[in-house]
Amino acid sequence: MRYSLLLNYSETGGAQVSDDAMAEWQSAFDAYAKSLDAAGVLLTADVLQPTAASTTVTMRGGSLHVQDGPFADSKEQLGGVFLIDVPDLDAALAWAEKCPAAQWGTIEVRPTAVYFSGGQWNQA
Amino acid sequence: MRSSYGRLLAVLAARTGDISAAEDALADAFERALRTWPESGIPDNPEGWLVTVAKNRWLDALKVRRPWVERVEPSLPDLDAIPDKRLELMFVCAHPAIDAAVRTPLMLQVVLGFEASAIGAVYAIPTATMAQRLVRAKQRIRDARIPFAIPSVDDMPARLPAVLEAVYGTYAIDWQVISGTTVRDSLSAEALYLASVLATLLPDPETFGVAALLSLSIARAPARVREGMLVPLESQDTGLWDHALITQGETLLRRAHSFGRIGRFQLEAAIQSVHCARAVTGTTDWVVLRRLYSALVEVAPSLGARVSLAAVVARVEGSRAGLAVLDELGEPAFQPYWATRAHLLRKAGRRDAAQAAYAKAISLTTDSASRVYLCGMLAELSTELSGQ
Numbered sequence: 001m002r003y004s005l006l007l008n009y010s011e012t013g014g015a016q017v018s019d020d021a022m023a024e025w026q027s028a029f030d031a032y033a034k035s036l037d038a039a040g041v042l043l044t045a046d047v048l049q050p051t052a053a054s055t056t057v058t059m060r061g062g063s064l065h066v067q068d069g070p071f072a073d074s075k076e077q078l079g080g081v082f083l084i085d086v087p088d089l090d091a092a093l094a095w096a097e098k099c100p101a102a103q104w105g106t107i108e109v110r111p112t113a114v115y116f117s118g119g120q121w122n123q124a
Numbered sequence: 125m126r127s128s129y130g131r132l133l134a135v136l137a138a139r140t141g142d143i144s145a146a147e148d149a150l151a152d153a154f155e156r157a158l159r160t161w162p163e164s165g166i167p168d169n170p171e172g173w174l175v176t177v178a179k180n181r182w183l184d185a186l187k188v189r190r191p192w193v194e195r196v197e198p199s200l201p202d203l204d205a206i207p208d209k210r211l212e213l214m215f216v217c218a219h220p221a222i223d224a225a226v227r228t229p230l231m232l233q234v235v236l237g238f239e240a241s242a243i244g245a246v247y248a249i250p251t252a253t254m255a256q257r258l259v260r261a262k263q264r265i266r267d268a269r270i271p272f273a274i275p276s277v278d279d280m281p282a283r284l285p286a287v288l289e290a291v292y293g294t295y296a297i298d299w300q301v302i303s304g305t306t307v308r309d310s311l312s313a314e315a316l317y318l319a320s321v322l323a324t325l326l327p328d329p330e331t332f333g334v335a336a337l338l339s340l341s342i343a344r345a346p347a348r349v350r351e352g353m354l355v356p357l358e359s360q361d362t363g364l365w366d367h368a369l370i371t372q373g374e375t376l377l378r379r380a381h382s383f384g385r386i387g388r389f390q391l392e393a394a395i396q397s398v399h400c401a402r403a404v405t406g407t408t409d410w411v412v413l414r415r416l417y418s419a420l421v422e423v424a425p426s427l428g429a430r431v432s433l434a435a436v437v438a439r440v441e442g443s444r445a446g447l448a449v450l451d452e453l454g455e456p457a458f459q460p461y462w463a464t465r466a467h468l469l470r471k472a473g474r475r476d477a478a479q480a481a482y483a484k485a486i487s488l489t490t491d492s493a494s495r496v497y498l499c500g501m502l503a504e505l506s507t508e509l510s511g512q
Contacts, residue, residue, distance in 0.1 A: 020241065021250040028248035038492055090457035091487035098490045103249045 002112035007080035009105025028100035129237035134209035138272035153178035218286040228293035332380035333390030339373030340396035354497040362403035388424035
């Protein structure tokens with residue numbers, strides 16, 4: 001079963017971090033991703049750029065709107081996605097609990113409904 | 125100087141309840157010491173010098189707002205004459221009004237003098253985030269006037285467990301995050317130091333109990349992992365255990381017993397002591413372990429203790445009896461439950477069920493050494509199954 005670990009946290013904290021803090025952050029995520037990988041459960045891991053780099057696109061009645069900024073202006077933003085393949089929710093939660101971002105942000109654990117692979121849509 | 129940091133900070137902070145101001149004053153005093161001592165020589169009473177300078181720095185800061193404040197005379201009390209307020213400080217750190225998650229970090233900072241960056245590294249939390257949590261806790265202590273006081277005899281049973289938990293938490297930090305991201309071995313010494321300070325300042329079966337538990341647990345650390353694989357307690361090479369630490373643990377445990385009152389940490393230490401006895405006797409007394417775990421489940425029921433009781437019951441009465449204890453627990457998403465269940469099912473000859481339980485245990489395992497061990501067990505079992 002595929003689960004997305006959606007990492008949500010405040011970006012304002014991230015803007016002020018020192019190089020040392022960033023190095024700690026990176027080493028914690030490095031160990032985390034390597035642990036997932038060694039366990040054979042990691043599909044992909046993406047840490048996103050801040051929402052300042054986001055662009056939203058909407059198409060309404062034939063007219064295109066392209067705007068700066070994120071879809072939702074909220075206190076905490078989506079900052080990364082770890083896609084994992086584990087047997088059940090218990091296992092997904094066991095990994096979410098160890099995610100470094102759980103210590104300062106919120107990890108949303110969301111199961112996949114269907115996914116596209118091998119030229120077709122597959123049931124998760 | 126490190127060992128006196130907590131004493132100096134405690135005595136400064138206890139006067140006004142303002143830990144941050146005490147830290148600033150002490151930092152100023154240390155800074156001045158670094159500047160002047162190389163020339164003037166180290167004073168006869170370095171700690172007394174630091175306390176006096178820190179107090180004056182503090183008063184200077186206060187004077188800006190309150191010009192009538194007098195400086196204190198430099199009487200230079202030596203460290204023994206400075207009252208030890210570290211116990212009061214520990215009760216402040218573990219006060220019910222302080223968030224449980226910040227109690228251990230706070231103790232590391234104010235009693236041991238750890239920098240926020242070092243504490244952040246231990247928890248794999250960015251320094252800024254950890255610093256913010258610590259500052260907030262200290263503001264709360266000051267603004268809410270959390271008293272620098274030792275609880276009364278009546279309040280002690282309600283207040284002591286949080287202090288014990290926070291001290292033990294220093295040792296248990298590593299289990300919150302992916303192993304390898306933290307510095308567990310270096311913190312073992314800090315955990316032991318905090319526990320021994322606590323037991324010295326507050327002799328109690330549980331303070332000696334937690335010190336004994338830490339000594340006996342840390343003593344076995346060198347034998348816990350071999351070539352990246354977890355080694356279960358029963359299979360550990362006792363030659364790798366730290367025998368001096370075991371002796372220390374036994375002494376502390378005897379002190380705990382001498383009070384004639386049992387408690388959670390004392391029982392956990394006694395359990396470790398029975399396991400450590402294998403180094404001398406060559407065997408493990410499962411009957412005694414069963415009695416201790418039964419008592420532990422009575423005194424401090426936890427899922428972990430119940431799962432361990434099941435494992436011990438299985439050793440005394442057979443795997444079916446152990447499985448019956450596990451059956452009472454439902455099917456929790458708890459890795460030790462599934463690892464124990466798999467092991468007992470295998471012993472009971474229920475290999476298919478054991479295979480499923482091992483798979484479940486592995487799916488819940490985030491620690492690499494444990495996974496290597498469990499995967500090895502599952503592979504053995506699969507070989508047995510295919511050989512049938």
